[in-house]
Amino acid sequence: MKRYLFLLFLPVLLAFSPFVISTETLQIRIFAHLKIKSCQFVLTTGNYKILADGNLLSPIKINDVFSFTLQGDDSVNVYKNLKFNGRFKYLKFINESNNEMKVKIVDPDRKIRVYQGNMSVNVSEGFLRIINEVSLDNYIAGVTEAEAGVKANIEFYKVQAILARTFALAHINKHVVEGFSLCDQVHCQAYFGKPHELSIIRAVEVTKGKVVVDQNLNLIIAAFHSNSGGQTANSEDVWGKSTPYLKSIIDTFSTRMPNAKWERKMLTEDWLTYLKLKHNFPVDKMEVKELALNFNQEHRKVYLEYNNQRVPLKNIRQDLQLKSTYFNVKQCGRDSVVFTGKGYGHGLGMCQEGAMRMAKLGYSYTDILNFYYQDILLIDLHQLSFFKDE
Numbered sequence: 001m002k003r004y005l006f007l008l009f010l011p012v013l014l015a016f017s018p019f020v021i022s023t024e025t026l027q028i029r030i031f032a033h034l035k036i037k038s039c040q041f042v043l044t045t046g047n048y049k050i051l052a053d054g055n056l057l058s059p060i061k062i063n064d065v066f067s068f069t070l071q072g073d074d075s076v077n078v079y080k081n082l083k084f085n086g087r088f089k090y091l092k093f094i095n096e097s098n099n100e101m102k103v104k105i106v107d108p109d110r111k112i113r114v115y116q117g118n119m120s121v122n123v124s125e126g127f128l129r130i131i132n133e134v135s136l137d138n139y140i141a142g143v144t145e146a147e148a149g150v151k152a153n154i155e156f157y158k159v160q161a162i163l164a165r166t167f168a169l170a171h172i173n174k175h176v177v178e179g180f181s182l183c184d185q186v187h188c189q190a191y192f193g194k195p196h197e198l199s200i201i202r203a204v205e206v207t208k209g210k211v212v213v214d215q216n217l218n219l220i221i222a223a224f225h226s227n228s229g230g231q232t233a234n235s236e237d238v239w240g241k242s243t244p245y246l247k248s249i250i251d252t253f254s255t256r257m258p259n260a261k262w263e264r265k266m267l268t269e270d271w272l273t274y275l276k277l278k279h280n281f282p283v284d285k286m287e288v289k290e291l292a293l294n295f296n297q298e299h300r301k302v303y304l305e306y307n308n309q310r311v312p313l314k315n316i317r318q319d320l321q322l323k324s325t326y327f328n329v330k331q332c333g334r335d336s337v338v339f340t341g342k343g344y345g346h347g348l349g350m351c352q353e354g355a356m357r358m359a360k361l362g363y364s365y366t367d368i369l370n371f372y373y374q375d376i377l378l379i380d381l382h383q384l385s386f387f388k389d390e
């Protein structure tokens, strides 16, 4: 009943919701991690209008190759089909209709990717900066493939698309001081341009405008990981802050998937020395040493602990570069220990492999989201605009 009452007031609440609805397009800095000295654009479909320092350049045709090289501190040399075209500070390729172009980073050498929407090139902090101005849906489709891979079930792609949209809108100003919305790295969300899978484009269309909000109508922190190992984690145990919708649950869908288990061997001496030197854990005591050499987690624990001395498992995971904090330790032969672990990633929110399994078993994207996130609501941003306009 409480829930229905809440829904009754939803339009009013949405009208005062704190987040701003975007926006048809986003500015994504692409190849944001690279120090780019030269790159090429090749138009593959449609027409682009090109502005160079605000002036129109001669029209671009299909298969024309535009090359850009860094010149000095703030300029770009432009070549069209290898002929010098001029030196400019800012170039903008404006998409006239559903256009696509291939982008090749030449120095440093990277594989070709295909992008839709507008592109701009200028110099920032001594290197070329490329911004892809792309529609929200085309961006979400690209992120979905980059984060979820190919050949998955469409229901799983719908989940991933909704989470990508939720994240994008919650972080739309993440790089605003640098002059764009989001970067294309995991710092924001991985985005490698147009996806190859047609079912991803369909998944984005079917879930158009849908985002996940909490009971206060704030966009959720759309955390996900590869495999939970059979149990997800609490946000307070990973990030130190409790979040109502990121609670540990038992997740049997993930336990037979590829990243469900892992193993790592280590010299006993290295393990004990690490605990003593890095964490001051008293492994000189026989019972503490025993504990460290026979550590078990039937359910997820947060610490390796003895009396009041605690070593956070997340620190062990980070220091030893383990796949998860959900591991047991036991002795193996005379001088080694073996870590047998479950899952891959921080364990918060959706487990991707579990969600893939659920999709395969016939669960819907709403079932999957409600399984991995607690007390959430799926709302449509277009409804939100409607209520805002009222």
Ligand SMILES: [Zn+2]
Binding pocket: 174, 175, 182, 183, 184, 185, 187, 188, 189
């Ligand atoms: Zn970023």
